[in-house]
Amino acid sequence: MSRIVIDPELCKACELCISVCPKECIEQSDTLNRYGVYPMRMSDGAECTGCTLCATMCPDTAIEVYRTVADKTRNQEVAT
Numbered sequence: 411m412s413r414i415v416i417d418p419e420l421c422k423a424c425e426l427c428i429s430v431c432p433k434e435c436i437e438q439s440d441t442l443n444r445y446g447v448y449p450m451r452m453s454d455g456a457e458c459t460g461c462t463l464c465a466t467m468c469p470d471t472a473i474e475v476y477r478t479v480a481d482k483t484r485n486q487e488v489a490t
């Protein structure tokens with residue numbers, strides 16, 4: 411399973427990432443950041459595919475995507 415990491419101090423809560431995620435993996439957190447907004451986070455139980463749409467859309471480059479790559483000998487997680 412892939413996953414994303416959102417830097418809460420870079421997020422300005424524009425919600426563009428939420429609007430593009432086809433798997434509804436992103437939600438708003440309940441802790442204010444330095445901008446005084448509630449930044450996004452990956453939701454519990456999210457089934458992220460690693461498609462990178464959210465990271466591509468984010469105007470503040472707050473999102474990193476880690477895609478799990480199937481391998482015959484091991485599973486390897488790579489940043490995209």
Ligand code: SF4
Binds near residue numbers: 431461
């Ligand atoms: S990488 Fe794709 S599936 Fe995963 S959170 Fe971002 S938009 Fe959603």
Ligand code: SF4
Binds near residue numbers: 423450467468472
């Ligand atoms: S697109 Fe980026 S700045 Fe906008 S809410 Fe998502 S993580 Fe935050």
